[in-house]
Amino acid sequence: MDIVNEIEKQSKVIDFYLMEIMKKRDDFNKIIFDAMEYSLFTGGKRLRPIMTLKTYSMFDDDLLKVMPFAIAIEMIHTYSLIHDDLPCMDNDDFRRGKPTNHKVYGEAMAVLAGDGLLNLAFETMSEHIYKNSKTELYFRRNIRAMKEISTYSGTSGMIGGQIMDLMSSFNNMDEEKLFYMYRSKTAALIQASIVSGAIIGGADSEDIRALRDFGLYLGLAYQIQDDLLDESQDEYINKFTYLRFHSIEEAEEKVADLSQDAINSLRSLKNRDIGFLKELTGYLIKRDV
């Protein structure tokens, strides 16, 4: 499998369904849809929703059953980027080489575009569950997936991680807090992507547990790899990262260990094609951007 080609192919599928959602715009709310669409389509790789689709595919093959959850996760990811970039947060003017949302649409609109995307994620899932749950079994799976996503994206997940990030500049920080931040800020939404795909696909509880572990290890490896990439850009010396507590060599070793833990978690799955997730793991820790 050519992982780069496969990611590109899948990301086009995601783009198509995101575009469908953007058709909800009307004459009155056009401007906020423009703002949301701007940030949704600034060249992200769609890694999280692709993880959802690919995990689902290990258990079932009707992608329409999982698509609303996959694009909801991308909307949640995008809202978090828009709010992170705000002047009162990281105050970033550019993301992926393009002006950030508030630079184009102004701060007020950027706040509302973020709010709009978070709300739209839950609107999309709720609407799908209401319309397309044929039996009680599907209701249960669907609502469980939404519950998992809402927990991972919330104050005990992604938002909790953001808070820790905010605090990191002026609090006494230790490695335990660093790992809380990595787990919640980065790994949580990756776990949400993986676990929701498994749940909708009908995975049993052992497989869900294995994939939840996989998502955690992958998320942590991804984040420490990010630290290493930032470090080589000579920018983040004093930032609150793994490298405040460890040498570059130790960090590289940690990434390798975590990737191995991730792959070991996959191996405990019973008779499933783990090919894509395994290759993805290798791809993500070897990436240079």
Added chain:
Amino acid sequence: MDIVNEIEKQSKVIDFYLMEIMKKRDDFNKIIFDAMEYSLFTGGKRLRPIMTLKTYSMFDDDLLKVMPFAIAIEMIHTYSLIHDDLPCMDNDDFRRGKPTNHKVYGEAMAVLAGDGLLNLAFETMSEHIYKNSKTELYFRRNIRAMKEISTYSGTSGMIGGQIMDLMSSFNNMDEEKLFYMYRSKTAALIQASIVSGAIIGGADSEDIRALRDFGLYLGLAYQIQDDLLDESQDEYINKFTYLRFHSIEEAEEKVADLSQDAINSLRSLKNRDIGFLKELTGYLIKRDV
């Protein structure tokens, strides 16, 4: 019925359940729960969740079935106030006589506290639906209520109204746009409160339609009454309100007409005790704060 006492009594019930949710805090995310709790408990009357409980009570009496939706709506209402008050939005330093969230916790935390409350609203509903839907019928009602809430709070509802409010300062505005703004900014969340209570209670589609109309008329009457109250404070002469297009006398007449429309909608309900909602309508349009 003494409506003022009843509202006070019910608001204490809402407070209790909101406090229960706040117990979700842990050592790491304590600060964001403090920020969310601060704005949740600044003396709001809990009108929206009370509407949910009272509408539900017209059809069923096990309040635990509807409580998660009622408090979710209060969380959504509160998040919208926190974000509205931000410096990039209305830049308000005080709300209900107390410093606004960003004045106490800083802008970054206020953005995240708003995000946290919106997310927590959906987390609360999802968790409840997952854990407490005993049969497919309850699944359907619960998910339908959540779908309605998410639509009314989203880009076609409350957020759409915010956008129109933002635009109102520099666009060519007409009375059609004003009513879009009133419908979506104010009436939508009131409709969400009423309609979700009816759905969870098991109302039939005719009763739901009547109550949806009631919520719309009540919301519009409430908003134009707000315009009149603001006007008498001599502050909002040039604001984009009903009074840009009509005299005070016409506005007073409109409030009376809309209240009558609201009460007429209630009268089409079949054998239900409309006492509270009727009194509430009278109370809201006669209020002086």
